Amino acid sequence: MTHSPGEKRAQLEAGINAVASVKAEGAAASRRPAICIRSSPWKAGSEHTPWHDVFDMDNGHVRYFGDHKASVSKAPGTTSGNAALLHAFEAHQGHTPEERSTATPLLMFRAVSRNGQPKGYVEFCGVGVIERAERLVQWSGREHATFVNYVYDIALIDLSAEDDQVSWDWIDSRRRTSVSDVQTLVTAPRAWQEWVKHGNSALPRLRRRVARARVTRVPEQRPAPGSPEAKDLELVYKYFDGRKHEFEAIASAVTAHILRGDGQSYVEGWLTRRSGDGGADFVGRLDLGRGLAGTSLVVLGQAKCVRPDSLVSAEQIARVVARLQRGWIGVYVTTGAYSVPAQTEMVEDQYPIVLVNGLDLARELRTLARDDHGGDLEACIEYLLKGRENAVTNRRPEEILLA
Structure with a gap:
């Protein structure tokens, strides 16, 4: 050839x-x-x-x-x-x-x-x-x-x-x-x-673009049984079983890694308190352009550490969307998968929200572990949890625009 x-x-x-x-x-x-x-x-x-x-x-x-x-x-x-x-x-x-x-x-x-x-x-x-x-x-x-x-x-x-x-x-x-x-x-x-x-x-x-429906079948959102990603996802779920509120720090770090992946400027903000968070677990800021030729978007994140075989429903995603104001986008990070009806509703209603499923979560964490911790996933998780308590606050999301 x-x-x-x-x-x-x-x-x-x-x-x-x-x-x-x-x-x-x-x-x-x-x-x-x-x-x-x-x-x-x-x-x-x-x-x-x-x-x-x-x-x-x-x-x-x-x-x-x-x-x-x-x-x-x-x-x-x-x-x-x-x-x-x-x-x-x-x-x-x-x-x-x-x-x-x-x-x-x-x-x-x-x-x-x-x-x-x-x-x-x-x-x-x-x-x-x-x-x-x-x-x-x-x-x-x-x-x-x-x-x-x-x-x-x-x-x-x-x-x-x-x-x-x-x-x-x-x-x-x-x-x-x-x-x-x-x-x-x-x-x-x-x-x-x-x-x-x-x-x-x-x-x-x-640039090469593949036109495809934005709805992904549930099996495609889950690691193959026995694969390295499946083992990593199971480790994450068991690590946070019984203290799932700490998973918010991991979701925030993974969101930052994803949004920075294509050279975008993303600023991690803070984690919200367990009570009275109003449907948001972490806050960040996405900066587009610079100076007068730029703008900033508030990023409102939801983190759900559930069994890897669980499904996130349309109602759960809608709770995050209901919090979004003009100039805000949402991020939903889970160890599970998103149901087809939930994705369909998101596409049809054009929700400004990023969905991170269990397979994507496992891959992003493995990349972070490989790049910075010699492939030790637990060491990576422990590092991401350091300083978590100091990052928890009751500040209003829009304050991130002044940070």
Whole structure:
């Protein structure tokens, strides 16, 4: 599928596989035909892969970690994978169509389970543009050490005009020295051509989006029996059994992690007192834009630690919605799941509320535990509970706008 006659075969042996650069006749600089990126979710958290890549296919976003490791003595940006991606990032931030025409397309793949096997198969996930490269400190897993690495936020472009496929002829043309940078665009996906022409300001409309109903079946909201997520969720439920009011601190932290996930500015506020909370357990603030070109929204949160096989009803969600004022949004965090009627009512009435189910809760907590506590979920929970008593107050939610 990815063989170019007369050229070396493109590889997926490593996580970051850069195709050799070429220099077109008369070009001022060389171009790299493509970088093939492979993610192996089944390795996440292991000694060799202590990071955790995120593939949000429905919203056209990938968060991918570079190839530096604790055992590598080189500077973080000089390992082969990071060096290739950082160089690609420069062109992806090009200010003119001429600069962007030299940009390297990222071909994204991930390992998937098939025929009962967790590895051995890969799925093509699309073509990516690097929106942001961030230097960060990571936990190295079994080595119990930290190291510096890069993480890349990648936008997947819309391939609907090509039936969600990519012609390898495009990459072939980028490998030929007789074809100019501009000429290679003839076989490029339509969204890539538009991005080269208009730049990153066009990415919101060029990003891959999957149109789907906003109602999720109950089984899809629960971890598979015996899975790591099921064990984590059971641990959370048992930890707070008998003291479920303390779960509010966990719900507040998970909400902050989710709302900050796409680069949004979120401020954690406070937890409300057990009596007289009026249907709200925690308060936060979501900041959009900045200065005169910005605004802030009050976030009103409800936390419910219930049996993982429990369902949240429409009436329970409506109690939170009833508290919302103009410029407020709600968040409902539970260890259970949301009934289909509850979700249907939320969609039909256009409630401004975020629903976090048990499966999402388990995944977010596992990410927090992996990033900051060496994968120890209980240590992560205990840390999030520290200072909880000082965070409890009777303040009015709208006061968060002045904080």
